Amino acid sequence: MARVVGVLGRWARSRLPERRTFKNDLIAGIPGAISSVPDGMASGVLAGVNPVHGLYASFAGPLFGGLQTSTKLMVITTTSAAALAAGSAVADVPEAARSGAIVLLTLIAGLIMVAAALLRLGRYTRFVSHSVMTGFLTGIAVTKFFDVVSNPSGIDWRALVTGVTALLVLVILARTRLALFGSLLALVVPSAVVIGFGWDSVARVSDVGTIPTGLPMPLLPDPGLFSFELLGGALAVAVIVLVQGAGVAESAPNRGGGRSDADVDFSAQGVGNVGAALFGGMPVGGSVGQTALNVSSGARGRWGAVWSGIWMLVILVVFAGVVGKVPMPTLAAVLVVAAVGSIRPREIGVILRTGPTSQIAIVTTFVATLLLPVAAAVGIGVALSLLLQLNREAMDLSVVELVPGDDGTLREQPAPKTLADGQVVVLDVYGSLFYAGARTLQARLPDPAGAVSPEVILRLRGRTTFGATFFSVVRDYTQRLEAAGGRLYLSGIDRAVSDDWDEDRLAGQGLALEVFPATDTIGESTRRAFDAAERRIVRVTARAEG
Structure with missing residues (x-):
């Protein structure tokens, strides 16, 4: 309880006015309140x-x-x-x-x-x-x-004059130093004209609804109006x-x-x-x-x-009674200017x-x-x-091949359309692997049909979650590689994710693949996967020759 009280106390203190900004904020609130009168109405x-x-x-x-x-x-x-x-x-x-x-x-x-x-x-x-x-x-x-x-x-010419006057005040003052008070003056000037000439035919705000005087009091809305x-x-x-x-x-x-x-x-x-x-x-x-x-x-x-x-x-x-005397055409002028200004x-x-x-x-x-x-x-x-x-996300997904260089670096090049016999291909993926992104990956993976013992390494460093669609795509591609005598390897998998990808879960998903978790050294897990793929090719080749 004491902790809650302490948190609430710190929150309340952080919301109190600051002495160094008090004057600025106090004065800045005045133009905002003045412009809120016409905007609110x-x-x-x-x-x-x-x-x-x-x-x-x-x-x-x-x-x-x-x-x-x-x-x-x-x-x-x-x-x-x-x-x-x-x-x-x-x-x-x-x-x-x-x-x-x-x-x-x-x-x-x-x-x-x-x-x-x-x-x-x-x-x-x-x-x-x-x-x-x-x-x-x-x-x-x-x-x-x-x-x-x-x-x-209405079609009364007096209402038209009132609205046009307000519109002119808004447009003209927008280019002057009085721009901050343009909306207020657009109410005051036409109101003075209407009252001064006694144009009672011009609708007022009070004709639409009563403007209560005094301090507004809180009241719960009527729940019976719910729909x-x-x-x-x-x-x-x-x-x-x-x-x-x-x-x-x-x-x-x-x-x-x-x-x-x-x-x-x-x-x-x-x-x-x-x-x-x-x-x-x-x-x-x-x-x-x-x-x-x-x-x-x-x-x-x-x-x-x-x-x-x-x-x-x-x-x-203080001014509730005055607000009720504002002519309605002036509010129409405020809305027109606001509408035009909203179009950019x-x-x-x-x-x-x-x-x-x-x-x-x-x-x-x-x-x-x-x-x-x-x-x-x-x-x-x-x-x-x-x-x-x-x-x-689907359209932005791209698959590239990482080719090891003689100096130990990796070079990017477009991913191949098909796989070759006994080839080890390292692929990196850019883009989202959820939903449509996973299906786009499926369409852009190299085709293993016709190849013998192709090995594919899919680098997934930095990815922490995978959806059901991704598992479906991986399962399908794994089966296609197996049919060609090859295998799929996943490298750079987040350690927390790889711990969940044990043999039982992979078997339950119908996946026969090898997972190499990411380490602090970038590229290390991919190198280990590459070495494992090459050793497997050697074993498969030896069995085929024996």
């Missing part, structure tokens, strides 16, 4: 729910998640991808229950992320390729853009958030070179979502844009993100030039995102990533 609109859910998520995500992250400058807040995925999942829920459904979805997604962290699944994010994520995010951006421009806030569609949406949100979070960790490395831990970041984003759900928020995740703003604002540690959540809470408590032609062009595998990945995921529900598109993207990974 726009995310709520994008998800088809009351903008207040985005506002509440914008304070709870950074506050609860920011204390957990291993990527210290990561900001966990609303993201367009998560908002669109969540909105797609609750689109068929009756409007009266939609707010409760998205909060419950957020809680489920958070619990899934925490479970992923406990199961240490962080390393598997690397299997979702960059091409797939780019195709998915580009599809989301295009969908978001057309959703906004094809569903304007399998909601669970599928939560899974999609979790995958999107976790993969995006891994990308944020790469874009914002820790100062001083400390490495990020994907599983800790998984947990942090999960805690951020649980916190957001308890306060009526929508899904949150590592945000590329908000993290970049946090860095550019001078944040030095994790409290830059935490302070942005605290400042956001202050804004909600240069990055897409680079991916399209890298080869057919990347082209298939980005185009397939992009089309799936446009035509299918987000949950289905995410599932296709993940499955496609795994298939492409297996295909790449």
